[in-house]
Amino acid sequence: MNEGQQRTEEALRRIAAGDAAGVDALYECLGAAMLAAATAVLHDRFAAEDAVQEAFLRVVRGIRGYRPGTNGRAWVLRIVRNAAVDRLPDKRVALTDDFSALAPAEDGEERAADRLLAESLLASLSPERRHLVYCKYFLDMTVRAIAAEAGKSKSYIHKEIARAEEQMRNFLRERGQTDGRGSY
Amino acid sequence: MKERKDRELERALRPYTEGGEQPSPAVTLPAKEQLRAKQAEAAPAAAGAGGTVQGGADAQKKAERRTAIVLTTAACLLVLIVGLFLWRLQESPLPGMLLLADGTTYVSESALQQSTHEDGGAECPACLPWVEDEEIVCCRTYTLQKGAAGGEPVLYRVEYRADEVSATVYVEKSNVCLLSLGEFKKLPERHSAGGVEFSLRTEETCAYVYFEAGDYKYNLQLETGEEEVLHAALADIGESL
Known part of the structure; x- marks a missing residue:
């Protein structure tokens, strides 16, 4: 469990x-991610803040549903996403194509470079694979959950994510960004 | 199926996975208010729960006391029952006697004591009206070893010979059942004579007969295998009773 996960768990x-x-x-450890998750669904900052507010309420009401020691970030972001989806008129999530809301608006020079790399990495993917990467890496969704939401088979989602990851690794290799340790 | 994140990709995507701008701190207010309200509700409940805990402890003590009383009472009753049983055992005409709830006393031979023994010329018991005194070969009477009906006979064993047929009859009082005579009560054939119902089984040289009349049960062994002789003897018995 990393430091972020520990802070989420403690909260x-x-x-x-x-x-x-x-x-x-x-709010301190996941507020930004919560807002980003809501924005990715609603594409509107104010509506997203309302969804985050609703999500905080749902976390308080439903805290007994959380099993300590599991993935707290994923649990909270799923609540945010559901709160956001409930605000969509047709309750259907469009593929997340705009990641601008996810990244920090004000960066230092180093962070700006990181952000640029991440943007380039995501831009190298097709919209569908980008969405899958978003679900896995940002929302911490499982393959099962992603497959259920996308209406596709688990094996298809698994293969698509693997291809997206391979594509991104190739991209990083070409950019000379890998440290040679590979995946675990 | 592996769902682990690629560490390099995760690190590259961190600017995004950590999110961008924070939402307004006001988004947490309703949640905090709700949490405080829940706590405020919980406080009196907890105080009440303290009382409940005390009440629960009292109730538990009461339950334990009640259990102790019940167990003690049960133990006393058990001792009393065992004592009564031992007393009855001591007073009963044991060994070899079993008194059942229907009033029948089942006895083994060891529970009987012979009270009279007369050979030829003995007076025939009143319960054997078809036997003449001079026909008697041997007559024995038995009483229960202890305390039953003032020492009255409960079993007669009479050997007699009538019309060239030797016979042995065990006569039980109706409320006594000698265990060794149990087979007589299960004889398969039926015969009726003089208003008496006989159960019987005939063999090559003897016949076993059981019947009840008045206050007695008769277990008869006739030393004949001839049906005519047997039926004549039973007719004689039936008429006499």
């Missing part, structure tokens, strides 16, 4: 204990 633990400071802690 959720405090919310479960009835500590309102847990909400602030969750």
